[in-house]
Amino acid sequence: MAIKPSVRFATVLLLSHAIAASVVYMTAMPWTARLAAALLIALSLSYYLARDALLIFSGSWREISLDQSSVSVVARDGSKLIGRVAEKTIVSPYFVLLRIRPEGRYRPVSRVIFPDAMDGDAFRELRVHLKFATS
Numbered sequence: 001m002a003i004k005p006s007v008r009f010a011t012v013l014l015l016s017h018a019i020a021a022s023v024v025y026m027t028a029m030p031w032t033a034r035l036a037a038a039l040l041i042a043l044s045l046s047y048y049l050a051r052d053a054l055l056i057f058s059g060s061w062r063e064i065s066l067d068q069s070s071v072s073v074v075a076r077d078g079s080k081l082i083g084r085v086a087e088k089t090i091v092s093p094y095f096v097l098l099r100i101r102p103e104g105r106y107r108p109v110s111r112v113i114f115p116d117a118m119d120g121d122a123f124r125e126l127r128v129h130l131k132f133a134t135s
Contacts, residue, residue: 006117
């Protein structure tokens, strides 16, 4: 299943980071601390926007393959990540939070996938497969 850039995810990222920047702006911190926090928020936005929403980093996920017992992810640079669906994977009609525990690693890797990042049938198939894999 191919993954493409998601306008919906980019919008959610922009809104959530704008809210965080607004809250920092309204605090009573010194202006240097507010500036530092705003810079960190901007860096966070640019990183996650490039990696997860626009898929321009070399490590951005481009394709997901699902088997009965494993998940395989191909990144933009051609590298493969093979593992199992981890606990706390969230499946909803609005988005999927896919958590994969790679082979040989302790910590899972997580990505959010919105419906506009895949074809409708592929997103439905992903949701159904993950719903049964996490049950």
